[in-house]
Amino acid sequence: NAGVMQNPRHLVRRRGQEARLRCSPMKGHSHVYWYRQLPEEGLKFMVYLQKENIIDESGMPKERFSAEFPKEGPSILRIQQVVRGDSAAYFCASSPPGREQYFGPGTRLTVL
């Protein structure tokens, strides 16, 4: 019974490039959440998605960040024109409706 899968585990980008982070939820989970963990800070909610719908994106920066969860395939968190301040660990979680969230291992993004 595979858990939440995230890839890549580590991603290095230069300033101005694009970063694409992928998340495959646990089998049977239809809800996906993205969180960001900055050094010395707790996990911060970014966005909550269901298949083909963004339910709550109140934690997403207004510019350069977008997320999707298509009908087929993994959820994608996309960061355009990355800056050094985007360096962080990005975690995806999934859940059945209204239940506890289970987290993936995270993607560590480093922007040079």
Next chain:
Amino acid sequence: TQLLEQSPQFLSIQEGENLTVYCNSSSVFSSLQWYRQEPGEGPVLLVTVVTGGEVKKLKRLTFQFGDARKDSSLHITAAQPGDTGLYLCAGDSGGSNYKLTFGKGTLLTVNP
């Protein structure tokens, strides 16, 4: 903005000792989760508490939810080196979007 304050921030103890860590807020949460996170990995769900005054036990770990559902504690009996990790509490304010608010965590080190 709902905040969760965790204390202590750091805790270093010897194997066999008991300890308690705290999670406090001025806000009411419909449920509260405790997670443990190891370096380079995602948070792993330990327990969910829902009812004010609820106590849950998981082997040597005892979790309590405050009567007013604003605070929680985690007590570990006879700590072992394998208990080492970052302990995070996360509150769910309720509603359909299930957005978790995380504390910054307590970093526990159990020395052999």
